[in-house]
Amino acid sequence: MNRNCNLVKTILSSIKFKNIFFILAGSAIYAFGVVNLNIQNDLSEGGLTGLTLILFALFNIDPGLSNILINVPLFLIGWRLLGHHMLIYTIIGTASFSFFLSFFRHYFMFDIMLKDDMILAALFAAVFKGVGVGVIFRYGGTTGGTDIAARIGNKFFGWSMGKTLFVIDFMVISSSLVYLNYREAMYTIVSVFIASRVIDIIQQGAYTAKGATIISEKNDVIASNLAYDMNRGVTLWKGIGGYTGDHKEILYCVVNRNEIFRLKNTVNHIDPSAFIAVNDVHEVSVQGYSLDEHKNLWNIDGKNQ
Template identity: 30%
Template sequence: MKGTILITSKQLVILKNGSLIILGAFIYAIAINDFLIPHQIGEGGVTGLTTIGYYALHIPPFLTNLFLNGFLLVIGFRFLDQKTVWYSLWAVLWISIFLKLPRLLQYHTSQTIIPAVAGGVLMGVAMGIIFRGEGTIAGSTILAKIMNRYFGMMTGTAMLLFDLIVAIPSGFVIGLQNMILTVIELYVSAVVLNNLLSRFGAKKSVTIITNQTDRVTAILSERLKQGITLVDAKGYYHQEKRSMIYIICTKSQLAEIVPLISEIDPKAFVVVEDVHSVNGKLLDKIL
């Protein structure tokens, strides 16, 4: 049809990732502008340096963020794939834009633990969204991605390590109490980020041992419309050979599988475990 614009799958992925990064950048800026800076709570990595620069020298955070992260992105080009670096540049640009905007929530409290925890949660959520968009916030996340890629260290844990290098000395500028609050905020952020990343590819593995293997397999295959693996096994005590049924499924599918097995064979032995499964090319996302 004339005038119809066709969007390729690659363009759709770029549009989706770009939108996720903008959303994550917005939440990240709210955490800094509305929870950390108003309560003189620091941060780690480059973001920590932007807050220290603001507290000590009144340098606008968006300028420090743009300059220092630009430098680290150059390093990223050497160790990370170019797609991640370009998405990270997109994230840094939008974070800098949102940091320049006026405060949105105008929130202030004397209970300083509240903004520390709230800021940590928002930071973790924001970085999780940006990572899902295949980007980073540059700074310590570039270094964390390198540690993740070459040493297998969890991204959130590696970030916490690098962030503490900046956060602890910041106590000379923001004071001991606020430095402790900064460490709490960083810990909360790392925990939230690790949990969000661990949910990528999260599924359930179900192992079923039953006397009615053929019937259970046939019904599950018909219901689930997916592959089912049969594993040859032999019981040591009775020396009896039997096939075990092994399935990878979602939580919603599990809710359908369990009552179905109970109905077919109430004496079936079922083991359910949490697993993380993705295609080989996406394996780095679950580390």
């Protein structure tokens, strides 16, 4: 008894009301788009949401009701695969999404008919899904469905989650051809693809900085120039050359996108033979500091960057 009480207290203490608020908001945004753009313009969806739209089109079953009924068995199966707080957020996300699907269909179903411009319909449907689901994911929730199914496949059969989600989406959209024509199914695929990109932006942050990894025999001079001329901190790592076995210093620095050209010029001026690898860095933030042209950044050593 005490053990169960302690478990409940642990779960409740890990739940954040801020997360719940944003999961509810994301569910409302996603459901609004499904009701007023997907359903109104004969666009399907991937995953279990697409399955609920098939059931609605063929048998007029309320999408909110079918969504919650389909997810119940997956919750029971996936109970031990998810952490307790994540499962709570998933239940909240799924239940609220189902509620808002029914609510908007009965009370806020507007006449947003864009069948004469299906590109616009697909784009808006993608934005509503991308923003809604992106917010839900960002705050630790999911809308259930294929997310749990993918975890089950990965756990018991070793299937890649990405491939599992792709296969499920492909099968659902293909099945939508029972009530859609090929044109509408193809616009659905476009919408699902764009939505996935929007989800990434919401999760990772719209701002993209640049991270530079530099290997040079003159890293001390380069580090000094970056620190004093560009006002950017650097971190030095110890490395070993894979071919020569020589010990090398690896320099890492994060800058704004508009500064990367200046960084490369600085490095090439000091050491033309330096190795430079540049990659995108999303949402840089440490101890409340974020990458900004007018703010300093803190590096992993805790020194002012």
